Amino acid sequence: MDAATVNVGLRLTETARLNPEGIGVVEPLGHDAGGKRIYRQLSFAELDEDTNRIAAGLRTMCVKPGTRLALVVRPGIDFISLVFGLFKAGVVTILIDPGMGRSNLIRCLEEAEPEGFVAIPLAHAVRKLLPHRFRKARFNVTVGRRWFWGGPTLRQLRQTSLDGFQPAKTYAGDPAAIIFTTGSTGPPKGVLYRHGNFNRQVDEIRDFYDIQPGEIDVPGFPLFALFNAAMGVTTVVPDMDFTRPADVDPKDIVEAVHDWNATQAFGSPALWNTVSRYCEDTGTKLPTLRRALSAGAPVPPHVLQRMKDVIHPYGDLHTPYGATESLPIASIAASTVLRETAKLSREGKGTCVGSRFPGMQWKIARISDEPIEHINDIEQLPAGEIGELLVCGEVVTREYVTRTDTNALHKVRDGEKVWHRMGDVGYLDEQDRFWFCGRKAHRVETASGTMFTIPCEAIINNHEKIYRSALVGLGPKGQQRPVIIAETWPEHRPADEAESQRLISELLELARSSPLTQQVETILLHPSLPVDIRHNAKIFREQLAVWAAKLPIVAST
Structure with missing residues (x-):
């Protein structure tokens, strides 16, 4: 391979050369008679060979670089091996979170036009039952037992000879994957990742957090841990349902950290809420963890x-900020939040997501719902003024390959570069840190002005009985009526209607105490706010607006 070749799969090969016997990936199996967890593991050398055989096997199927294959496999050794094997084969891997729901998953797969599936039997059964939706799918590999369809199994690919095998020659601009957004503010969109995007992600994350070879990571979100092996880091896959992080059994996360003396772990805010409450209640410590990470929503x-x-004691929790289209963008440490920014957030200043990564540029533009063709067309705002965030850098993807009509609304040209409109609103402070104030699509436009979700919700969340809340707008833009919908902590759920009304009265008084929420005259209680399944944290405010509008108490006022 020449110096211009860019492929994260080759970074695994380099890791295997430097540390062949190091543990590459570990997955949990059952428990032994004494209750001790049993694990399966591969060294970096074994993982590298496994991925080479998978790539070689795909080549025997006449799969060429650039072929789109959908990967539908549960997190574990097979998932990691397949991702790297597909990279080495030059395949464009279609990655879809099964947590988005069956209908969304099938629709997204159809829109991505896969030329084959590398998938568990259930996914192949769906493919066969819906042949009109997957007409191009002819390169199919079964991960597990093959039922009533053709094509090789993963086990057969792993038996492929490596004689004469060479990984595909790929470059920074070559397509590498299609990854779908959560669809929290609209239909999920297929984001085209190129090899250069992935390669830069590895460098940015490794250097910013000073991640060293030999570290051990317990990832609560599989995509975030894909490149551990490229950094020489051991991946310990926890025993959990990755589609429902809030429902994790905290003992399983603690067990993985303790069994392997993990130095790093990643989880959504909902996962760390569950785990940290368990640790607090039981007095459990995670003393080997020096770096915890959380993303997907403000923590x-x-x-x-x-x-x-x-x-x-010297560890910290970091909250990297970004999106499917651009990750990472910025980061802040818990120590900074607790020492400095949390107080301001409680006052309605927004959530500080920190300073940008060295390879990133950003600007704040006047809010607009219209396309912006060129970066010179934006009205850039000064520090302290709320607008829409635009970002640029090598980790920023350049286009959507499904729902392509949205490219005009999200991508802004700047010569050879492309800026991405995040759809997030907020402002930069005097230290060039971004303060997140919500999603552009969620802003509430009243006759008195614009209200932003995160600052307004922070006022209500100050009540000791409130877990989280959501600001929604009812009615036409410019004349919207602001309504706040609140969810209590489970232990503070009102026992009857009288208790509910007392709590609502307290929340209305709290709203009147801040100029940010003085317009709010209606507050509703909800048993469990709808959230995205990927992170269990992003609130589906559009659904709540529809729900609120149908309530008699709202419709009659």
Whole structure:
């Protein structure tokens, strides 16, 4: 391979050369008679060989570089091996979170036009039952037992000879994967990742967090851990349902950290809320964890504090900020939040997501719902003024390959570069840190002005009985009526209607105490706010607006 070749799969090969016997990936099996967890593991050398055989096997099937294959496999050794094997084969891997629901999953797969499936039997059964939706799918590999369809199994690919095998020659601009957004503010969109995007992601994350070869990571979100092996880091796959992080059994995360003396772990805010509460209640510590990470939504300060209390005394929890289209963008440490920014967030200043990664540029533009063709067409705002965030850098993807009509609304040209409109609103402070104030699509436009979700919700969330809340707007833009919908902590759920009304009265008084929420005259209680399944944290405010509008108490006022 020449110096211009870019492929994260080759970084695994380099890791295997430097540390062949190091543990590459570990997955949980059952428990022995004594209750001790049993694990399966591969060394970096074994993982590298496994991925080479998979790539070689795909080549024997006449799969060429650039072929689109959908990967539908449960997290574990097979998933990691297949991702790297597909990279080495030059395949464009279609990655879809099964947590988005069956109808969304099938629709996204159809829109991505896969030329084959590398998938578990159930996914192949769906493919066969819906042949009109997957007409191009002719390169199919079964991960597990093959039923009533053709094509090789993963086990057969792993038996392929490596004689004469060479990985595909790929470059930074070559397509590498299609990854779908969560669809939290519209239909999920297929984001085209190129090899250069992935390669830069590895460098940015490794260098910013000073991740060293030999570290051990317990990832609560599989995509975030894909490139551990490229950094020489051991991946310990936890025993959990990755589509429902809030429902994790915290003992399984603690067990993985303790069994392997993990130095790093990643989880959504909902996962760390569950784990940290368990640790607080039981007095459990995670003393080997020096770096915890959380992303997907703002992490509440009480979760940051609990995590700080249970990990290594000199450790920290970091909250990288980004999106499917651009990750990572910025990061902030829990120690900074607790010491400095949390107080301001409680006052309605927004959530500080920190300073940008060295390879990133950003600007704040006047809010607009119209396309912006060129970066010179934006009205850039000064520090302290809320607008829409635009970002640029080598990790920023250049286009959607499904729902392509949305490219005009999200991509802004700048010569050879492309800026991505995040769809997030907020402002930069005097230290060039971004303060997140919500999604552009969620802003509430009243006759008195614009209200932003995160600052307004922070006022209500200050009540000791409230877990989280959501600001929604009812009616036409410019004349919207602001309504706040609140969810209590489970232990504070009202026992009857009288108790509910007392709580609502307290929340209305709280709303009147801040200029940010003085317009709010209606507050509703909801048993469980609808959230995205990927992170169990992003609130589906559009659904709540529809729900609220149908309530008699709202419709009659």
